[in-house]
Amino acid sequence: MTGLLAALTLQAGYNATLVTLGAALLGLAAGATGTFLFLRKRALVADAVAHATLPGVGLAFLAMVALGGDGRSLPGLLIGSAVTAGLGLLVMEWIARRTRLAEDAAIGAVLGSFFGLGVVLLTVIQTMSAGRQAGLEGFLLGSTAGMLFQDGLVIAAGGTAAVLATWLLRRPMTLVAFDPGYAAALGYDVRRIDLAMMGLVMAVTVIGLKVVGLILIVAMLIIPTVTARFWTQRAGRVVWIAGAIGGLSGYLGAAISASAPALPTGPIIVLMAAGAFVLSLFFAPVRGVLASALRHRRFQARVHRRQGLLALARHDPIREPFTLRLLRREGLIRPDGVATDRGRAQAARVLREERRWAEARSLHQDTGLTGRYDGLTPIEEVFTPDEIAEIDRRLGRPFAVPGGV
Amino acid sequence: MGAEFVQFSLTPMLIGALAAIACALPGNFLILRRQALIGDAISHVVLPGIVVAFLLTGTVAALPMLIGAAGAAVVAVVLIEGVRRLGRIEPGAAMGVVFTTLFAGGVLLLEQSDTSSVHLDVEHALMGNLESLIWLGASGWGSLADPAALAQLPPELGRMALVAAIIGLLTAVFWRWLKIATFDEGFARTLGIPAAGVGFGLVITSAVAAVAAFDAVGSIIVIAMFICPPAAARLMTNRLGVQVAWSLGFAVLSAVLGYVLAGYGPLWLGATGAVSAAGMIAIVSGVILGLACVYGPHRARQGAAAEPAGR
């Protein structure tokens, strides 16, 4: 427990501190960037980009060894991974644009074959440097254990740069993500902004390789955004809520991971974000599962109550059991199905509403108003009291329920 | 090319080809339904499945692993559908949330269990180990008629053949349902065909294919097998039956050529040793798709030629 406290307060040593800060920045940048990706409905493009980094890592290692280097320099490996990730992105766009194949097929094709190439290169490296551990497998699942101080610096600096870039590009990216047509009309070059967005995704992926690993980095781009959507519908807010969830997951995940052995950084960070997602899925106030289930029950009851009252007003038999149960429970009909006084009164009100609506529709030709005649919208929500008074005047005398149709 | 081929190359090639067939068959329909990435999601959850199976049984025997992987695949499919409907989240994002979370859980469990024997299995699960599925009991082509040698065939071969056969049979039996539920789901329903059930059955079948194949070619390269051969086949023809036939051809070609290149390619280049056969198979399938994208006779979209559809 003291270990965790130390890690949370950044007292667990230079490396752990750098990783924790780096992970928080990475999470922030990934959450915000992922929002734009998600809004462009391209969430899983990130998955292909991530898998396409593997051959780059392998090639960079081979190139650095061929040049007489050690091959394990993190910046070199990251540059290599960015090159093949970018290539994968281009191939994906080319397939989706030039052929009849849909984007999902293009994503899967690039993901599978680039990863295959990466695996082949890893086996080449294994046979080549027999005895010498290249440790490139660490990029699959991320591994912060035994990381060098310089590597920590690279990650922290990269995270900072990614956050800054997201901040600078937030306005055009928000515009393009929500309304590309409008953005184009305002004079933004949508294609270039899309490219910048994909560039940011690539940057986040590459920085995240060492911490989270290429298989899980996509989670950092998707989960915070999807979670944030439960809490707000407003464009700008989704970005920053997602950033906050991502940043917090990164910070907590890295700290917890540093506090004990056998707690791999990447999975812990992802599980933190997933926990936030599950909580939001069920308990978010408007879009959460509980809230919508309650709303649905209310809606269903409204439909059945209204249809039942209409039937009462028109002296039609009610045969739908749920409607009967509902009306009985609310004391609108007696157990034998006959309307109570209260039921008759409400039925009269429903019938009056129906007549008012019918009159309103012949009176007003504005479909924006009369289009709300959906059986449930109270007329008072659409028309002013004066207008309703006018409608009532045209309807003539008030009527009681045994009026029939 | 005789005894040695039968001993070391025949069975891995056969297993690779059967795995490719088992994945490519449902892959054809996944692509047409714009669900290609279900394969991606399923193959990622294989790892948590085998980890849980290991933790529960304490062994690394094949059967519990397969059951664990299949269970995880079904759980993932159900979760994706649940998250999509309950949270009203688009399918791609729902998949992304579910499979990464399950994968992260799998890795964490694995680290916690801290067993080196399973450590080996992570790489195995991700990258496959086709090269090790050799037929040591064989002494030449004659062994194909020798019961004693046949008894020593790697069990993966029988398993993969069985799964490929079942998937082939299911595809044939439900051909009409698959076709109409994919082309026109609303019309299928008015015929009384359970279109939603057909879709779910397809996904479950894909999960079975992925689980059977991960053992041989590794879970992530399974994705290439789901997508590349059918996608390339789509660019060769405008008939569904012909497309499926092409996809099977491409699948077998990828498996055989990929295995040969992985085994002998380095030798031809003057190097020693071999590279990952599963990885090479994925590369070959990707190259085939690339060629189809450039030269396929039906590579261009046609629906666009018609006037924009009215509402």
Next chain:
Amino acid sequence: MTPGPLSVAAQDGRLLDSGAPPPDSPLAIRGLTVSYGERPAVFSVDATFPARAMSAIIGPNGAGKSTLLKAALGVIPRVTGEVRVFGTPVERARDRIAYVPQRASVDWDFPTTVIDVVQMGLYRKVGLLGRMSGAQTRRAQDCLARVGMADFAPRQIGQLSGGQQQRVFLARALAQDADLYLLDEPFAGVDAATERAIVEVLKLLRAQGKAVVAVHHDLSTVRGYFDHVFLINTRRIAEGPVATTFTAANLHATYGGRLAVAQLDALALAGAVP
């Protein structure tokens, strides 16, 4: 992120209404409510379509025309309501129904041929594995000929024009050999020749004693094509014979809006509306 149609809870199909639906009606709907999210798209609708007639479902965009048809067929779930086809629940009357969905509802890039699509209309009869008999193959070809597309049988469906796509869908419905034909916007975006051809086929069906119900949006052709109209704008506005129901007053009540008024004036001038 548009929510799909939500089944609030499948009630058991019975309802509250003005009496049981008449058993001789090819399609009778009682108390049907369908919602997307928390807004009814169709609310408490009763409808009774007549036999041996061509009926049009008419209303403004977004008024629930297609929704009514799809919910009646069970393609999308209902909140509540009852649907009877020739007096039996729709699920037990599948063999008597043929359906022509909106042309835009499918991917025309699907790898299949024209004759293949028409044969899909026979899938219920041939089952999963049954062989298509010679007579059935000829029947599919014959249905294509009836819509003037006999020469297109081996074509890939992606090569068809909008009008040709619509004819192929109609041929598929003909292959179903049903007693009730339900069509969703059969004339949307088709050329004049196709429209004439489709109307001829539908009139022939009526002459054979079949019932035709079509979602329709072109007010100027209602009188020429149809016998019966059903006016809807989330609620049922009116239904009955064209002569007495397709009136300016009912159209005003259905459409509202100034644009529609201008259209109605034009229709009145053209003599389409009394």
